[in-house]
Amino acid sequence: MEEKIIIAGFGGQGVLSLGQFLAYAAIRDKKEVTWLPSYGPEMRGGTSNCSVVISDKQVASPIIESPDCLIAMNKPSLIKFEEKVKNGGTIIVNSSLVDIKVQRQDLNAYYVPLNDLANQAGNVRTANIVALGAYIQISKLFTKETIEEVIKEQFSKKPKVIPYNLKALELGIEAVKVSV
Amino acid sequence: MKVLMKGNEAIAEAAIRGGCRAFFGYPITPQNEIPEYMSCRMPQVGGVFIQSESEVAAINMVYGAAGAGARAMTSSSSPGISLKQEGISYICGAELPCVIVNMVRCGPGLGGIQPGQGDYFQAVKGGGHGDYRMLTYGPSTVQEAVDIIYDAFDKADEYRVPVMILGDGMLGQIMEAVEIPPMKDPATFPKKEWATTGKGYGDTRRIINSLYIKPDELEEVTNRLFDKYKIMAEREVMAENYMTDDAEIIITAYGTVGRIAKSAVNILREEGIKAGLLRPITLYPFPEKEYKKLAQRKDVKMFYCFELSMGQMVEDVRLSVDGKKPTLFYGRTGGNVISPEDIVKAVKSEVK
Amino acid sequence: MATVFKKTSMLTDAPSHYCPGCTHGVAHRLTAEVIEELGYKENVVGVAPVGCAVFAYNYFNCDMQQAAHGRAPAVATGIKRVLGEDTLVFAYQGDGDLASIGLAEIVHSAARGENFTVIFINNAIYGMTGGQMAPTTLLGQKATTCQAGRDPKVNGNPIKICEMLSTLDGVAYVERVALGSVGGIRKAKRALTKAFKYQIEKKGFTLVEMLSTCPTNWRMTPKQAMDYVNEEMQKIYPPGVFKEVK
Numbered sequence: 001m002e003e004k005i006i007i008a009g010f011g012g013q014g015v016l017s018l019g020q021f022l023a024y025a026a027i028r029d030k031k032e033v034t035w036l037p038s039y040g041p042e043m044r045g046g047t048s049n050c051s052v053v054i055s056d057k058q059v060a061s062p063i064i065e066s067p068d069c070l071i072a073m074n075k076p077s078l079i080k081f082e083e084k085v086k087n088g089g090t091i092i093v094n095s096s097l098v099d100i101k102v103q104r105q106d107l108n109a110y111y112v113p114l115n116d117l118a119n120q121a122g123n124v125r126t127a128n129i130v131a132l133g134a135y136i137q138i139s140k141l142f143t144k145e146t147i148e149e150v151i152k153e154q155f156s157k158k159p160k161v162i163p164y165n166l167k168a169l170e171l172g173i174e175a176v177k178v179s180v
Numbered sequence: 181m182k183v184l185m186k187g188n189e190a191i192a193e194a195a196i197r198g199g200c201r202a203f204f205g206y207p208i209t210p211q212n213e214i215p216e217y218m219s220c221r222m223p224q225v226g227g228v229f230i231q232s233e234s235e236v237a238a239i240n241m242v243y244g245a246a247g248a249g250a251r252a253m254t255s256s257s258s259p260g261i262s263l264k265q266e267g268i269s270y271i272c273g274a275e276l277p278c279v280i281v282n283m284v285r286c287g288p289g290l291g292g293i294q295p296g297q298g299d300y301f302q303a304v305k306g307g308g309h310g311d312y313r314m315l316t317y318g319p320s321t322v323q324e325a326v327d328i329i330y331d332a333f334d335k336a337d338e339y340r341v342p343v344m345i346l347g348d349g350m351l352g353q354i355m356e357a358v359e360i361p362p363m364k365d366p367a368t369f370p371k372k373e374w375a376t377t378g379k380g381y382g383d384t385r386r387i388i389n390s391l392y393i394k395p396d397e398l399e400e401v402t403n404r405l406f407d408k409y410k411i412m413a414e415r416e417v418m419a420e421n422y423m424t425d426d427a428e429i430i431i432t433a434y435g436t437v438g439r440i441a442k443s444a445v446n447i448l449r450e451e452g453i454k455a456g457l458l459r460p461i462t463l464y465p466f467p468e469k470e471y472k473k474l475a476q477r478k479d480v481k482m483f484y485c486f487e488l489s490m491g492q493m494v495e496d497v498r499l500s501v502d503g504k505k506p507t508l509f510y511g512r513t514g515g516n517v518i519s520p521e522d523i524v525k526a527v528k529s530e531v532k
Numbered sequence: 533m534a535t536v537f538k539k540t541s542m543l544t545d546a547p548s549h550y551c552p553g554c555t556h557g558v559a560h561r562l563t564a565e566v567i568e569e570l571g572y573k574e575n576v577v578g579v580a581p582v583g584c585a586v587f588a589y590n591y592f593n594c595d596m597q598q599a600a601h602g603r604a605p606a607v608a609t610g611i612k613r614v615l616g617e618d619t620l621v622f623a624y625q626g627d628g629d630l631a632s633i634g635l636a637e638i639v640h641s642a643a644r645g646e647n648f649t650v651i652f653i654n655n656a657i658y659g660m661t662g663g664q665m666a667p668t669t670l671l672g673q674k675a676t677t678c679q680a681g682r683d684p685k686v687n688g689n690p691i692k693i694c695e696m697l698s699t700l701d702g703v704a705y706v707e708r709v710a711l712g713s714v715g716g717i718r719k720a721k722r723a724l725t726k727a728f729k730y731q732i733e734k735k736g737f738t739l740v741e742m743l744s745t746c747p748t749n750w751r752m753t754p755k756q757a758m759d760y761v762n763e764e765m766q767k768i769y770p771p772g773v774f775k776e777v778k
Binding site: 236377381 | 577600640644
């Protein structure tokens with residue numbers, strides 16, 4: 001098993017931390033993982049992306065040429081990375097912000113209103129966790145329980161935000177159950 | 181227990197576990213997490229952290245601290261390492277042990293902040309003025325970087341040379357699961373009789389110096405340096421052979437490109453192409469013998485070197501292969517990174 | 533027979549390479565005497581510069597480090613920080629070293645309040661390299677790189693280090709003295725004693741600037757050089773205490 005995920009969006013959308021949640025989940029499940037961010041000026045309000053490789057074996061290359069899954073948090077990300085996604089791969093599109101459709105026919109596209117669901121969960125900043133919920137429901141790579149543990153651990157210093165994030169996770173999972 | 185850590189932070193923690201108690205640095209992307217981490221961590225272990233006024237000052241603080249006997253370190257990225265070259269030359273001349281980390285970005289000039297390997301020549305051929313070398317490592321994973329830096333201060337002390345860790349932006353920024361080794365006990369470190377602790381006086385005084393006005397004296401010092409490098413070449417060379425046993429095509433790359441090349445070897449093998457990887461871990465001393473061994477083998481058809489530069493390590497590869505086999509080169513620059521697929525494509529175009 | 537004068541044991545017996553009439557020897561002796569008198573001769577590290585005093589490590593009878601050009605304050609910072617407050621540290625620098633190439637290092641060491649003492653030899657010329665213009669060369673003064681005399685429009689203006697450093701927090705004591713007379717030399721010793729005492733008391737950065745002679749490169753006799761220090765240099769670089777924290 002080797003799963004390659006690219007997560008992309010605006011700086012501030014929690015793109016890098018979404019990747020880190022996946023990495024922490026991988027460690028928790030005793031898998032090998034690399035998390036590689038884009039860095040530099042891109043972090044200052046522009047676009048931001050990270051590459052996560054999860055594997056049973058040691059990860060050789062952290063560079064992703066063609067991801068199994070793209071999580072596009074905004075429109076420029078979808079435009080930039082769509083063509084790179086592997087044949088038969090998955091794209092999760094943040095339909096709250098992206099008003100175009102995936103062009104390729106060979107992909108599984110999921111349109112999830114990440115921001116709207118995050119607002120529903122109580123905080124728009126949980127949009128990345130909504131995406132995480134959708135991703136695990138589609139990929140079956142991690143259980144809901146694993147991610148819940150990661151959320152509790154990562155927000156242990158800010159316990160107030162844990163309920164929002166757990167709710168966001170739940171809404172993300174449910175959103176793609178419906179669309180499946 | 182394995183923990184998930186960013187390369188830069190893991191390197192900083194491993195340095196402290198390896199005995200580093202003095203860090204001097206200056207901000208530059210993509211290595212900022214090292215001084216940031218050190219600024220928090222050093223006070224906890226009773227060490228010294230200073231954000232210096234420049235890279236020039238930082239390396240000279242390392243000179244002073246190392247000369248006074250501390251396990252001292254600095255880190256930077258390409259343009260900053262250029263500024264440190266004067267100090268590095270003095271450190272080599274004065275035979276001071278220390279550790280220098282270069283999270284290489286692409287150049288020349290201000291260049292860009294994305295990964296590069298264009299500082300290879302600077303690291304392994306001297307870099308500053310005069311005749312000297314550094315024990316130089318090119319780790320390919322965070323774990324390897326951690327393991328190398330953990331023992332780097334021991335090596336630096338043993339030979340009284342600076343140890344250079346040549347990483348790149350990817351190695352610094354990547355997060356991976358790593359096993360951080362336990363804290364070394366400074367009481368077990370060898371005593372440095374040569375260090376200027378302030379207690380020397382008269383016959384017992386120590387001088388840290390690289391100035392020798394008489395040619396014969398300086399030649400003697402230079403010879404002594406190169407005698408040490410010779411011993412390093414016998415004892416310290418490290419390289420990874422990956423599926424080279426029956427390989428016909430030897431892919432060679434160091435650092436993060438080395439791990440990317442490993443993926444390429446796996447893909448090529450699946451397609452029935454007998455490729456293997458020779459990955460130097462020490463860049464100086466260079467694993468010359470490993471290349472020679474493979475070059476002598478009848479079934480080896482060619483070497484193919486991949487770098488994030490216009491071709492620097494390939495010169496050492498060619499010197500080692502010594503014309504016995506063709507040595508091809510593929511490089512990307514500007515911060516563009518070679519993918520496994522790029523390597524597969526390049527190799528396949530030669531096989532057909 | 534009663535001993536009336538004894539050379540300080542903080543200086544080695546190595547013959548000095550300084551020119552006749554040069555005041556580096558005086559500055560060395562004063563520094564060495566003060567360290568010995570304060571009882572620190574076996575608890576001190578000195579830093580030698582690049583310039584005429586590059587061989588200072590041959591003369592001071594203690595642990596010494598030789599630093600790259602201008603970097604002595606950075607080297608001294610590294611030493612002092614790892615050895616701790618109880619070891620005396622001093623840097624000995626000339627004007628080219630301190631006021632030109634090493635300006636960033638001296639200013640930032642001072643601003644950080646690094647607790648060591650700098651002995652700054654200002655003879656308004658590059659001595660070791662053969663008489664080129666220094667950052668402290670006086671207007672009108674001749675040097676091999678301003679042969680008609682220093683012209684501010686072409687060569688810029690002299691830098692006044694004590695005045696400049698005295699504006700910085702972190703600086704505990706800054707004094708300028710002139711080694712052109714017996715009285716000046718006595719004052720210099722008092723200034724050095726105070727500077728080192730401040731360091732012992734952990735008060736912060738201390739610096740003593742010594743207006744010094746360079747008869748060789750000034751093309752003067754030693755006597756003329758002394759007069760030049762007293763008459764010309766002091767006009768631009770007035771002696772005095774520029775900063776003293778209580």
